[in-house]
Amino acid sequence: MQVLKFGGTSVGSPEAIQAAMTIVQEKIKTDPIVMVVSAFGGTTDALLQCSEMAAAGNESFRELIEAITARHLDAVKKLIPIQQQSSLLSAVKTLCNEIEDLCNGIFLVGEVSLRTRDKLFSYGELISSKIITAAFQARKQPVAWWDSRLLIRTDASFGNAQVDFGRTNELLRDSLFELQEPLVVMPGFIASDGNGISTTLGRGGSDYTAAIVAAAINARHLEIWTDVSGMMTADPRWVNNAKVISAISYQEAMELSHFGAKVIYPPTIQPVMNKGIPVWIKNTFAPQDAGTVIQLESYRNGAAVRGISSINQLALLSLEGSGMVGVPGFSRRLFEALSAENINVILITQGSSEHSICVGVEALFADRAKAAVDRAFTNEISLRRVEPLIVEKDLSIVALVGEQMKSHPGISGKMFGALGRNGVNVRAIAQGSSERNISAVIATRDVRKAINVLHEEFFETTLRQVNLFISGVGNVGSRLLQQLQQQQQYLIEHARLQLRVIGLANSKKIVFNEDGINLSSWKQALEMGIPGTIRDFVEGAIQRNLRNTVFVDITASETVAGVYPLLLEKNIAVVACNKIACSAPYAYYESLKKHAHDYNTGFLFETNVGAGLPVIGTLNDLLKSGDRVHRIQAVLSGTLNFVFNHYDGTKPFAGVVRQAQQEGYTEPDPRLDLGGKDVMRKIMILAREAGARLEMEDIQNDSFMPESCMQGSVEDFYKEMLHQEKHFSNIYEQAKQRGNKLKFVATFENGKAAVGLQEIEPGHDLYHLYGKDNIVLFHTDRYAQQPLVIKGAGAGADVTASGVFADILRATLH
Ligand SMILES: NC(=O)C1=CN([C@@H]2O[C@H](COP(=O)(O)OP(=O)(O)OC[C@H]3O[C@@H](n4cnc5c(N)ncnc54)[C@H](O)[C@@H]3O)[C@@H](O)[C@H]2O)C=CC1
Ligand SMILES: N[C@@H](CC=O)C(=O)O
Numbered sequence: 001m002q003v004l005k006f007g008g009t010s011v012g013s014p015e016a017i018q019a020a021m022t023i024v025q026e027k028i029k030t031d032p033i034v035m036v037v038s039a040f041g042g043t044t045d046a047l048l049q050c051s052e053m054a055a056a057g058n059e060s061f062r063e064l065i066e067a068i069t070a071r072h073l074d075a076v077k078k079l080i081p082i083q084q085q086s087s088l089l090s091a092v093k094t095l096c097n098e099i100e101d102l103c104n105g106i107f108l109v110g111e112v113s114l115r116t117r118d119k120l121f122s123y124g125e126l127i128s129s130k131i132i133t134a135a136f137q138a139r140k141q142p143v144a145w146w147d148s149r150l151l152i153r154t155d156a157s158f159g160n161a162q163v164d165f166g167r168t169n170e171l172l173r174d175s176l177f178e179l180q181e182p183l184v185v186m187p188g189f190i191a192s193d194g195n196g197i198s199t200t201l202g203r204g205g206s207d208y209t210a211a212i213v214a215a216a217i218n219a220r221h222l223e224i225w226t227d228v229s230g231m232m233t234a235d236p237r238w239v240n241n242a243k244v245i246s247a248i249s250y251q252e253a254m255e256l257s258h259f260g261a262k263v264i265y266p267p268t269i270q271p272v273m274n275k276g277i278p279v280w281i282k283n284t285f286a287p288q289d290a291g292t293v294i295q296l297e298s299y300r301n302g303a304a305v306r307g308i309s310s311i312n313q314l315a316l317l318s319l320e321g322s323g324m325v326g327v328p329g330f331s332r333r334l335f336e337a338l339s340a341e342n343i344n345v346i347l348i349t350q351g352s353s354e355h356s357i358c359v360g361v362e363a364l365f366a367d368r369a370k371a372a373v374d375r376a377f378t379n380e381i382s383l384r385r386v387e388p389l390i391v392e393k394d395l396s397i398v399a400l401v402g403e404q405m406k407s408h409p410g411i412s413g414k415m416f417g418a419l420g421r422n423g424v425n426v427r428a429i430a431q432g433s434s435e436r437n438i439s440a441v442i443a444t445r446d447v448r449k450a451i452n453v454l455h456e457e458f459f460e461t462t463l464r465q466v467n468l469f470i471s472g473v474g475n476v477g478s479r480l481l482q483q484l485q486q487q488q489q490y491l492i493e494h495a496r497l498q499l500r501v502i503g504l505a506n507s508k509k510i511v512f513n514e515d516g517i518n519l520s521s522w523k524q525a526l527e528m529g530i531p532g533t534i535r536d537f538v539e540g541a542i543q544r545n546l547r548n549t550v551f552v553d554i555t556a557s558e559t560v561a562g563v564y565p566l567l568l569e570k571n572i573a574v575v576a577c578n579k580i581a582c583s584a585p586y587a588y589y590e591s592l593k594k595h596a597h598d599y600n601t602g603f604l605f606e607t608n609v610g611a612g613l614p615v616i617g618t619l620n621d622l623l624k625s626g627d628r629v630h631r632i633q634a635v636l637s638g639t640l641n642f643v644f645n646h647y648d649g650t651k652p653f654a655g656v657v658r659q660a661q662q663e664g665y666t667e668p669d670p671r672l673d674l675g676g677k678d679v680m681r682k683i684m685i686l687a688r689e690a691g692a693r694l695e696m697e698d699i700q701n702d703s704f705m706p707e708s709c710m711q712g713s714v715e716d717f718y719k720e721m722l723h724q725e726k727h728f729s730n731i732y733e734q735a736k737q738r739g740n741k742l743k744f745v746a747t748f749e750n751g752k753a754a755v756g757l758q759e760i761e762p763g764h765d766l767y768h769l770y771g772k773d774n775i776v777l778f779h780t781d782r783y784a785q786q787p788l789v790i791k792g793a794g795a796g797a798d799v800t801a802s803g804v805f806a807d808i809l810r811a812t813l814h
Pocket of ligand 1: 471472473474475476477505506507508533534554555556557559560577578579607608611638664665666667668794795796797800
């Protein structure tokens with residue numbers, strides 16, 4: 001025998017019923033079937049509403065009953081051929097009249113008892129099971145109808161009756177013994193007490209009926225047919241990548257269901273669990289899907305975590321006080337006070353200091369709980385031995401569930417590490433000794449992020465989603481967007497990384513799209529964006545509260561450099577090629593580093609020196625591994641190197657500078673390059689990374705630029721350079737005559753930094769440096785004879801964008 005249960009959605013329409021019947025007729029080929037059915041979806045709620053309206057004296061309950069009647073008659077008309085309809089139509093009509101009679105009674109007395117309500121509810125399943133039985137008969141399928149009220153025997157606890165298993169099992173087995181047909185249809189949810197009065201089995205009732213029957217008749221398996229393809233690794237409404245769990249143990253299923261996976265209601269599987277009967281969760285609307293099997297053995301596929309779940313609307317109650325330490329009985333009195341108010345405790349934690357006990361309850365009961373507990377401890381509160389109960393609301397629980405988490409070190413470390421990196425504060429933690437469940441209490445606003453973060457962390461097949469907010473879409477920014485678009489698919493396939501640009505900003509507009517901005521049309525998206533400042537942009541990033549978020553600064557703006565602390569405090573990583581933050585007064589640079597450290601968040605700015613060259617990373621690796629830097633000598637301006645490599649007096653100096661700007665090597669304001677400020681910033685950043693507390697004023701700058709060129713606007717700067725052509729040609733000619741090349745060199749030694757134009761002799765390490773290349777020489781303890789040399793293109797949109805890209809990837813692995 002097999003037992004198949006079809007829930008409300010699976011019998012919610014004539015089409016769904018047809019699909020369910022086809023499934024049954026296919027399965028019956030292997031084994032006889034008991035089919036347990038729910039009421040048509042929504043009927044029980046409608047009946048409840050009728051009773052409430054009637055009890056409240058609202059005559060509109062009649063219209064609702066008319067709708068219920070019409071729906072069921074319509075189903076008969078669609079499922080049964082016209083010649084066979086009449087007797088069923090009148091049977092359904094009679095049952096619906098009984099509903100109306102009952103509601104009229106409720107209307108007259110102005111109240112509804114649980115007993116009457118159970119009677120009223122019973123009509124939903126009675127009518128649906130009768131219609132489905134008749135529909136099978138119309139298909140010429142031999143079928144019997146069992147009246148659950150005669151077979152499932154309960155006590156008289158109306159609304160949530162307790163099953164008399166001894167009598168029920170006997171009755172079911174006797175009925176099975178006498179059964180002639182290969183198929184039985186029976187209503188779920190309903191039963192009766194010893195006096196034949198209708199009762200109902202409480203929440204998850206039809207599942208429970210099916211499990212009771214399956215256990216009583218020793219069914220080969222129980223199948224729960226519903227509208228999802230099985231139990232999922234997480235709630236699919238929150239986690240796009242949630243997967244169906246192919247197999248799960250009873251205990252895991254109970255834990256997951258308890259924590260909100262609404263596919264089954266935990267107590268319902270107890271009867272089949274006791275007998276080791278497998279339970280399948282299958283989808284009526286996609287019967288070909290494999291579904292989930294719930295069975296005795298945990299499924300050993302190596303995954304320690306089976307699923308992630310949550311409970312919302314939690315309140316945390318904390319009882320604290322020095323008077324509690326070492327005194328027995330405090331927890332007993334706390335729980336007694338809650339129990340007296342019928343308040344269920346969902347979670348309990350107590351620190352070993354015994355200074356506080358913390359329990360989680362449904363938020364709905366929090367105020368009642370506070371009143372009850374404060375009352376119970378009035379005396380201790382007045383003596384200040386305990387504090388009045390502390391109540392925190394707007395909390396949720398997220399839980400990892402898995403049989404094999406037991407004795408598997410590292411799971412909780414991974415869990416809390418991932419939450420911490422994403423700025424999810426954990427308010428309380430609970431783990432039972434079964435180690436089947438690790439629960440963390442967090443703010444409700446963080447639940448979606450937390451579940452997604454954990455899903456990415458524990459389910460390898462899941463793509464890790466990285467959410468980018470990019471400010472600055474000029475020369476470098478637009479190239480980064482191009483590179484991101486080009487690499488998106490590669491990263492999905494080879495690194496299981498999904499990079500999505502959620503926000504874009506320039507100096508005028510901002511745009512957000514939580515599904516990811518289409519990178520082939522980002523310009524139009526930004527044009528159609530809204531006017532907004534960088535503060536609005538940052539606010540948008542913070543409010544979205546997405547996981548694995550990276551803010552990318554590709555501007556040259558001081559205002560943008562000023563918002564990093566706001567982001568780091570919210571665990572949003574910052575990647576910057578803008579050098580302003582790291583070359584701001586030392587205190588700001590230091591505070592950013594501290595923020596990144598304190599909030600365990602990435603702050604990466606490799607492109608601040610040498611564009612895409614690995615300069616800062618190399619320096620940090622040297623220092624972390626214990627090397628000591630004595631001297632840094634470097635050519636750090638791509639622009640100046642380009643200019644002095646191309647200037648030979650045949651074309652004006654100003655023209656070569658303009659070419660450097662057109663090729664994208666200069667700063668947005670090229671005077672920063674020509675005046676040496678850009679190089680000062682870079683050597684200062686290197687010095688700071690090497691541990692020196694340097695400020696810009698501490699750096700000597702032997703500028704070669706005539707003062708007059710640095711006045712006025714950028715156009716004035718170009719004009720004045722033309723006037724000063726002689727000055728530039730003289731510098732060039734003198735160096736040439738001595739067989740030297742001109743390089744703008746930065747040095748850092750003995751705590752002092754200097755920048756300036758130098759003539760470099762042939763044979764010097766800096767001599768052979770072409771195009772827009774940079775070079776950095778690190779003279780260290782370990783690189784004593786020959787310096788460690790880093791050399792290559794040090795400016796340009798493409799290389800800079802790829803350096804920013806690499807920092808983004810590093811930030812996501814942080
Ligand atoms: N070009 C290169 O080789 C390298 C450049 N960098 C740095 O890259 C940064 C960007 O340079 P480019 O792309 O050449 O500059 P750009 O002038 O072409 O683009 C700057 C972008 O920033 C936006 N922006 C300015 N103020 C803003 C604000 N308050 N809020 C939002 N957006 C704002 C502008 O609208 C524009 O989209 C600079 O900080 C530069 O130092 C770093 C290394 C190498
Ligand atoms: N303007 C800079 C670009 C990199 O920081 C340069 O010319 O080096």
